[in-house]
Amino acid sequence: MTIQKKLVIFCPMTVFALLLASCAIYKPLRVVGSKIFGLTCVTNDICLKAPATIDEANQLRTDALSFIAENVKLIEHAPRVLFCHSEDCFARFGNPAVAALYIWGLNNLIINDIKDYAGTA
Numbered sequence: 001m002t003i004q005k006k007l008v009i010f011c012p013m014t015v016f017a018l019l020l021a022s023c024a025i026y027k028p029l030r031v032v033g034s035k036i037f038g039l040t041c042v043t044n045d046i047c048l049k050a051p052a053t054i055d056e057a058n059q060l061r062t063d064a065l066s067f068i069a070e071n072v073k074l075i076e077h078a079p080r081v082l083f084c085h086s087e088d089c090f091a092r093f094g095n096p097a098v099a100a101l102y103i104w105g106l107n108n109l110i111i112n113d114i115k116d117y118a119g120t121a
Helices: 003-024 027-033 050-073 088-091
Strands: 046-048 080-083 098-104 107-113
Touching: 046 050, 050 080
Parallel strands: 046 080, 080 107
Antiparallel strands: 098 107
């Protein structure tokens, strides 16, 4: 086997292995493969654990973007929002002790189970 053929085989395998290792070590990178970690992407902008709550999730995202546009400024590229409905789900992507996590560079916002932070749990 020539060196070129070895490189053609070895390079993609190395990139894939590095991506897997990165996801294992740095949890926020897992948003890249959110479907693998239990979320269902119902649109390009919304992924959630419980697809039956799509209407509520869409309304929350719309209200948040409207609030930001009125009080700060219009967001040109709104983030993709991932809604987790349990701490177990959120723990797959980051620290479950926080209410939300924004992933810089990937433009993803992960929302934890908000009822725990609203005092209604």
